[in-house]
Every structure is written in C-alpha cells, then in structure tokens.
Amino acid sequence: MSTQSNNVPLGIALMVATTVVFSLQDGISRHLAGAYNPMMVVMIRYWFFAAFVMVIASRQAGGLKAAAATSQPLLQAFRGLLLAAEIVVAIYSFTLIGLVESHAAFACYPLIIAALSGPILGEKVGWRRWSAIAVGFVGVLIILQPGYGAFNPALVVPLVSAAMFAVYGLLTRYAGRKDRTATSFFWTGTVGAVFMTAVGVWFWEPMTPSDWAWMGLLCLTGALGHWLLIRCYEVAEASAVQPFAYLQLVFASTLGLVVFHETLRLNVVIGAGIIVAAGLFTLWRERRRAR
Template sequence: MPNAPLPEPPVIPSQPGGPLRIDNSARGIALVLLASIFMCSGDIASKYLATSLPALQITWMRYGTFAAIMLATVCFTGGFHRMKTRRPGLQVVRALGVTVSSILFVAALRDLPMADATATSFVSPLFVTALSIPILGEVVGWRRWLATIVGLVGVLVVVRPGGDGFHGASLFVLGSSFFWALSLITTRMMSRTEIPVVTLAYSATIGFVLLSLAVPFSWQALDLKAVLVGAFVGGISTIGHIFLIQAFRYADASLLAPFAYSQLLWASIFGYLVFAAMPDIWTYVGAAIIAGSGLYTAHRERLRARRVATGSQARR
C-alpha cells in the first residue's frame, strides 16, 4: 500500500468492540515513526522487485502475506465469527480501492525515485477533501479549498509536467493516491460499526482473491530470493500498518500528522543507500508545500470535529 500520511484516521478506535482510547502522545508519535520506517522498507523492497517482476505479481505476493497475517490475527483474537460485517458492500469497495492503489504505486516505483513517489503520494488527503463532498455530503469551506489548491501546486512542483524532470510514472502515483483516498472515505463511512482489524482482514482477503484471479495473465517465474523478498514486503508493510492504526489509540491525527511526513526522510535515506538516488531540491520544496497544505487541512478537520462534538453535547 502506498505510504500516504495517516492512512487510517477515519477509523475511530473507541468504536463498539474496538480498543479504548488511551492518551499517550509520546507512544503515539513513536508508533507513527516506526510505521513510517517499516512501510518505507516495504516500498524499497517493492522497488527492488519491480526491476524484474510485474507490479501485479509483486502486489499479489504482498497481499498473500498481508492476508495470512490478518486472518491469523482475527483467528487468535476472538475467532472468525468476528468477520461478520454490517457493511459488506463498503468492505468490497474499500478492498478494491486499496488493491488498485497498491498496484499503481508499485508500478510507479519501477521508474520513479522513492522520494519522488513518496512526496507525490502526500496528495491523498487533498483527494479525501474533494471526495468527501459528493460521497459524504460534507461542506468544505474556502480555507480548506485554498489549502487543497496550494497542495496541488506542491504536486506540480514535484511532478513538473512538461519539464525535464517529469516522468509519466508520476501519474500512476496520482492514480494510486486517488484510490487510496476513496478507501479512506469508505473507511470513514464504516468507522462507527466495523472493527479496524476486521476491516483490514476483509481488505487483505478480498484483495488477495482478486489478485490471484488476475496474476496468471502477467506471471513470471519466481526464484527463492524473489519469494522471500515478496514475503518480506508483505510482512513488514502489514506490521507498519498495524503500528499506524495503534498510534491512533494514543494521540489525535492532528498531533501525529507532522511525524507521518517523516516518510519523505526515510524514503530519501533508503533510496540513497539502496539505489544511490538523491532527490533534487524541487522534490523537497514541493513536498514541503504539500505537507503544509495537508497539516492545515488536518487542523481545520480538528476544529470542525470539535465544533460538532460541542454541538452534540449542547443538545443533550
């Protein structure tokens, strides 16, 4: 899965059947930083595999491990009767969103430096803002729209369409971010009734089944090394994702967001160590603009949530 900042804030940890919220900001920040390192490591390994394998096959190996871990987690934390869901249609839509997003992101990694792909993926929260209007019926004020426009300017700085630094694979990252945002919207729609670990298990299982149906059409022979790296990708990415979800048990998304943007730092370091690739200054400039826009959007979301909560309490 792409490493867009804070991919699971719509999941509310205090929902019925889920773990209770425990305020511990330091632990939440530590978990976000660990999640960023783990997921960037998975993407670096995916990029390594992408030099010789199709994106569909890499994603299939990733989801095989993802599904195995999540189904085992469900089994050992209450049994498969927990897989009952009140929103089966939304579970399928979410699974399609994260699966397509993963395929497109891995496809982009074949040709893009890690830092460029990571910086461009920061646009996901802006897509969430846009999609929340037609799907959730939310009203977006002019401040959030302005932040969205500023974020898109940052994307243009990173991607530089028409310039010497432009690569068509950047469009794959934008497509990946769009489908990731769609999955976030559906997660938000399910957050009051679905347990996070069950939602992840559905996404992993449905994604793996769909990929298993499609992967024979682009199959290439695998050696033991590729299989082990593929299992590593799935394992470390899943653990990173679990760390990220756990972080929301201890701190608000608005506090964690700045630390989630550390993904660009890890992507730059790992990209240099493994592929000797260093992003240029414009990648950092664009990423800073996108991050600033995303942080402001998170701030406005926090204020809106506070107003809604205050209004609800006043009506009681």
C-alpha cells in the same frame, strides 16, 4: 466499557516506527518489482497479509465470523479491491520514476481526502481548507512542471495512486459508521488476496532464492507495519499522530537516494514541501474543528 487511552508520546513513537517499516517495505517492493511483474509481487504479499488478518480476527471475540459480519458487503469488497489495485499502481510508479518522486507526488493524498470529504462524506469544507488544497495543488504543479521540456508523463502515475488511496480512505471512514475497524481490516486483507490471486497468478515467474528471501522480508514488514499502525491508533488520537505520517516521505526518499542512487531535483523538493505544509494545515484545521 473502557475509554480509549490517549498516550500521545507513545502514539508518535509508534507512528514513526510505522513510517520506517513502510518505507523499508516500499524499498523492497521497488527492488522486486524491478525484476518481476508487480502483479505477482503484490499477490504473494497479499497471501501473507490475508493470513495475518485472519489470525488477528480469530484471536478476537467472536472469531472470524464476527470479523466478517457486515451490513455493507459491497462497500467493503470494493474497498478491498481498490486498495489492492492502488498498491499495484504505487509499486509500478516506484519502478517508473523511483521512490523520491513517487512519494513526493503521493504526499498530496490528504489534500484529495479533504477535497472529496464533502461530496462523499457530506462534511463541510471551509474556505481555509479549500485554500490549503489550492496551495497543495500548486505544489503538485511545481513537481510536474507542465508546459516545460522537463515534464515527465510518468509522474501522473503516483497521482493516480494518491487519488485511489484517498478514495479508499474516505470509503473506510464511511464504512466505519456501521462497521468496526476489525471488520474493515478483515475485508481489506481477504478480498484483496482473492482479487490479487485471480489477477496475479497469470503473471507468475520463477524467483531466485535470494529474492524469495526479500519477498519473505516484504511480507513481514507488511504485517509489522499494519500491526504498528493499529497499535498507534489504539493508544493515541489519530489527529495527534497523523502529521508524523509524512516522515515516510523522508525515509523512503532517503532509501531512494542512498540505495537506488536516485536524484533529487530542486522542483521536487520545493513542491513536496508545499504539499506537506498544506497537508499539515488541513490536519490542524480538522483537529481544531473536532475540538
């Protein structure tokens, strides 16, 4: 049995590439969801994603049967449903408030994971991590500005998306106690595709040829992004590369500012900075505890 490599420089490079690709995916999703129902956009994206997952599974030992084998099918199915629904909510958020503010609020998901890791996974959350979570929550309040005339209720939408993604991440960890990564990946793609087809087919709209080209690019970036992420975690420890995932906030916000002409409010910059700093601290604490 071979030991997993830990090539941190290569892992960091792969994570940076992953954030670039996923940022492009978010930009394309924002464009398409501005013209078509997000349900249909996510449905077509999932068709390609499911095909990609099945090709990957068929090339591994045991093929599709081995990839699908699990002792916890209800948990795996719920994970797939939850991620598909989260993607719909996230894309809807892009159309409501744009990439900049959506990603600024969504950046709190690692803090939600840290807060819920106790009740869901039974992990011990010490006072330092609770302090970081509280500081991150202050960053969220700075972005939301509750009690002020500038408060935008639509900012709650990316927070819902962040909470859904955090629960998905925790359930993935929980499922990983019994199932292989390949199994969780297989169920994520296939169940999501079935669910989105059942829901999204009712929102079908004819697309222009140019938008079909964008849709094709969206599907390709989705597959490429997931492949890069898988390779990233294969070559390096997650704790070493995870902090660089925050670069997606930078890249996606740059797209929002340059391509979609969004505005950058000072409170969003300050709040996002606090959230990222608190998230990086929790990642550092987890890595230190693991050692």
